[in-house]
Amino acid sequence: MLVQHHHAHIASAMAEHGLDGAARVIGVAFDGTGYGDDGTVWGGEILLAGYTGFRRLAHLAPAPLPGADAGVANPCRLALARLWAAGLPWDPDLPAVAACAPDELTLLEGQLKRDVACAPTSSMGRLFDAVSSLVGVCHRAGYEAQAALELEAAAASAWEAGTSAYAFGFARGVFDPAPVLGALVADLRRGTPAAVLAARFHRAVARAVAQACRRTRQNTGLATVALSGGVFANALLEEECARLLSEDGFAVLRHGEVPPNDGGLALGQLVVAAHLRQEE
Structure with a gap:
């Protein structure tokens, strides 16, 4: 079973925080390399994500x-x-x-x-x-x-x-x-x-994240944001993103026990695969 790289990043943050997948989140997946559904290299992604699927809402200009x-x-x-x-x-x-x-x-x-x-x-x-x-x-x-x-x-x-x-x-x-x-x-x-x-x-970068999440909230009503991907090993960036989002009324899911980089990817792949298997 194939699980898209950045979807797995967001799923790993959701799983670490004990989400059951009943509700979707705004996923901010920033990393170095991960293949996208369009055949290009992704890594600056704003996703609408749950365990059983995701949609790319916004991204860094390639x-x-x-x-x-x-x-x-x-x-x-x-x-x-x-x-x-x-x-x-x-x-x-x-x-x-x-x-x-x-x-x-x-x-x-x-x-x-x-x-x-x-x-x-x-x-x-x-x-x-x-x-x-x-x-x-x-x-x-x-x-x-x-x-x-x-x-x-x-x-x-x-x-x-x-x-x-x-x-x-x-x-x-x-x-x-x-x-x-x-x-x-x-x-x-x-x-x-x-x-x-x-x-x-x-x-x-932090302000761009906050702006993208505000726009997504206006369109979807979602107010939970998951920050994942290797770029969020940058403590300065993660803290500033979390501060801006929290001040704007978002619930912010940050990695703690599970690493934000590819070290935490297997957890996301596992929970996505498990939920997709349940739907079969």
Whole structure:
């Protein structure tokens, strides 16, 4: 029996909190990689989910993932792919551009233009990697999630310095990071410290989550949100999402005993499969 990756993430959070599946939840599934029903790589998903099914309500705007695993190991390439998708130039003063050799830039540009080995992805994890390079924190990853972890650490060091945030675009179920990236580039050129940029980005993601959940509540009446997926191992982001949602009247399901990453995936797969089997 096949269970979709992000559906299993949300089901794992539901199961950890003892939900019987009688009511659906708003599921926020943010991770690095998980195949979607449309054949693309998902990872920035807002789902309407129960144990026996789910519906994709909103997602991060996709961008090319150049070279798949090779791209993941090189956050600077992910940053350039995100800039390219947003229609922003690769100016040489940007840290992510400066981190790439001229021949690497030429190869990557050709790859993106010809759509060669560039699977589209809506992954929030890959966006964190891209932003980490864009603000000059991490350009090459030597271990899993290095770029995102270092971006979180930078954001934490400036968290109390202010409460300003960037803003995603939102239309027709897609939250678009292009305005965020444009604002990041502008602030970078003003000399804003990387830690402040990182904090503003974290708050932007949290506010986009809250906005998407409010819209879903208006359309469905649901007021329970499950946060799952490896991106929510980021304590700063998870706490800010939970705070905004709770203040807005949502019940928030967060992982505690079960890990939010793929370590908790089997629990979600199990409960989904069990409920589907009962319906047969």
